[in-house]
Amino acid sequence: MSDEIVNPDLELARQLFDEYYAQCLWHWKPDLVITAAMIPAIVRGLCTYGGRKGMLAAAKLQRTEQSQRRMPISAFQPVPNVRGRRLRAMILVFPLFFWIFMPMLG
Numbered sequence: 138m139s140d141e142i143v144n145p146d147l148e149l150a151r152q153l154f155d156e157y158y159a160q161c162l163w164h165w166k167p168d169l170v171i172t173a174a175m176i177p178a179i180v181r182g183l184c185t186y187g188g189r190k191g192m193l194a195a196a197k198l199q200r201t202e203q204s205q206r207r208m209p210i211s212a213f214q215p216v217p218n219v220r221g222r223r224l225r226a227m228i229l230v231f232p233l234f235f236w237i238f239m240p241m242l243g
Contacts, residue, residue, distance in 0.1 A: 161186040
Protein backbone atom coordinates (compact mmCIF):
# COMPACT_ATOMS: atom_id res chain seq x y z
CA MET A 138 0.00 0.00 0.00
CA SER A 139 1.23 3.52 -0.68
CA ASP A 140 2.24 6.03 1.99
CA GLU A 141 -0.39 8.48 0.77
CA ILE A 142 -3.04 9.50 3.33
CA VAL A 143 -6.49 8.47 2.13
CA ASN A 144 -9.07 11.24 2.40
CA PRO A 145 -12.61 9.79 2.48
CA ASP A 146 -14.24 12.69 0.63
CA LEU A 147 -11.62 12.55 -2.13
CA GLU A 148 -12.14 8.81 -2.49
CA LEU A 149 -15.90 9.34 -2.74
CA ALA A 150 -15.38 12.19 -5.23
CA ARG A 151 -13.17 9.95 -7.40
CA GLN A 152 -15.71 7.15 -7.25
CA LEU A 153 -18.59 9.47 -8.16
CA PHE A 154 -16.53 11.07 -10.94
CA ASP A 155 -15.92 7.66 -12.50
CA GLU A 156 -19.52 6.56 -12.03
CA TYR A 157 -21.20 9.72 -13.36
CA TYR A 158 -18.58 10.81 -15.90
CA ALA A 159 -20.61 10.03 -19.02
CA GLN A 160 -23.83 11.52 -17.66
CA CYS A 161 -22.71 14.60 -15.72
CA LEU A 162 -19.02 15.40 -16.11
CA TRP A 163 -18.41 14.69 -19.80
CA HIS A 164 -16.75 18.07 -20.36
CA TRP A 165 -13.79 17.17 -18.12
CA LYS A 166 -10.87 14.95 -19.05
CA PRO A 167 -11.63 11.31 -18.26
CA ASP A 168 -8.21 10.79 -16.64
CA LEU A 169 -8.42 13.91 -14.46
CA VAL A 170 -6.80 13.77 -11.01
CA ILE A 171 -9.43 14.84 -8.50
CA THR A 172 -8.39 17.32 -5.80
CA ALA A 173 -10.27 18.84 -2.89
CA ALA A 174 -10.70 22.11 -4.80
CA MET A 175 -12.71 20.28 -7.49
CA ILE A 176 -15.31 18.84 -5.13
CA PRO A 177 -17.74 21.82 -5.35
CA ALA A 178 -17.65 21.62 -9.17
CA ILE A 179 -18.33 17.87 -9.04
CA VAL A 180 -21.25 18.48 -6.68
CA ARG A 181 -22.61 21.15 -9.02
CA GLY A 182 -22.33 18.80 -12.02
CA LEU A 183 -24.05 15.97 -10.16
CA CYS A 184 -26.88 18.27 -9.07
CA THR A 185 -27.34 19.76 -12.53
CA TYR A 186 -27.17 16.67 -14.74
CA GLY A 187 -27.41 13.67 -12.43
CA GLY A 188 -31.12 13.48 -11.81
CA ARG A 189 -32.36 12.17 -8.48
CA LYS A 190 -29.48 9.71 -8.03
CA GLY A 191 -26.97 12.44 -8.81
CA MET A 192 -28.58 14.77 -6.27
CA LEU A 193 -28.42 12.09 -3.59
CA ALA A 194 -24.79 11.34 -4.43
CA ALA A 195 -23.96 15.06 -4.35
CA ALA A 196 -25.60 15.40 -0.94
CA LYS A 197 -23.58 12.47 0.35
CA LEU A 198 -20.37 14.01 -1.01
CA GLN A 199 -21.20 17.38 0.52
CA ARG A 200 -21.89 15.79 3.91
CA THR A 201 -18.54 14.01 3.96
CA GLU A 202 -16.74 17.18 2.83
CA GLN A 203 -18.44 19.34 5.47
CA SER A 204 -17.80 16.83 8.23
CA GLN A 205 -14.07 17.14 7.49
CA ARG A 206 -14.08 20.92 7.94
CA ARG A 207 -13.98 22.77 11.23
CA MET A 208 -16.87 25.02 12.10
CA PRO A 209 -16.08 28.72 11.74
CA ILE A 210 -16.12 30.84 14.87
CA SER A 211 -19.08 32.83 13.52
CA ALA A 212 -21.20 29.66 13.66
CA PHE A 213 -21.04 29.75 17.45
CA GLN A 214 -22.11 33.37 17.89
CA PRO A 215 -25.61 33.84 19.28
CA VAL A 216 -28.47 34.68 16.94
CA PRO A 217 -30.25 37.95 17.78
CA ASN A 218 -33.57 37.53 19.52
CA VAL A 219 -36.01 38.87 16.94
CA ARG A 220 -39.08 37.56 18.72
CA GLY A 221 -38.15 39.43 21.88
CA ARG A 222 -37.88 42.67 19.92
CA ARG A 223 -41.30 42.16 18.38
CA LEU A 224 -42.80 41.40 21.76
CA ARG A 225 -41.29 44.56 23.27
CA ALA A 226 -42.64 46.62 20.36
CA MET A 227 -46.11 45.16 20.83
CA ILE A 228 -46.03 45.92 24.56
CA LEU A 229 -45.19 49.53 23.78
CA VAL A 230 -47.62 49.98 20.86
CA PHE A 231 -50.65 48.11 22.19
CA PRO A 232 -51.46 50.54 25.07
CA LEU A 233 -50.84 53.47 22.74
CA PHE A 234 -53.37 52.00 20.31
CA PHE A 235 -56.05 51.80 23.02
CA TRP A 236 -55.25 55.26 24.32
CA ILE A 237 -55.77 56.76 20.85
CA PHE A 238 -58.73 54.74 19.53
CA MET A 239 -60.83 54.00 22.65
CA PRO A 240 -62.39 57.49 22.72
CA MET A 241 -63.54 56.98 19.12
CA LEU A 242 -65.22 53.64 19.95
CA GLY A 243 -66.84 54.81 23.18
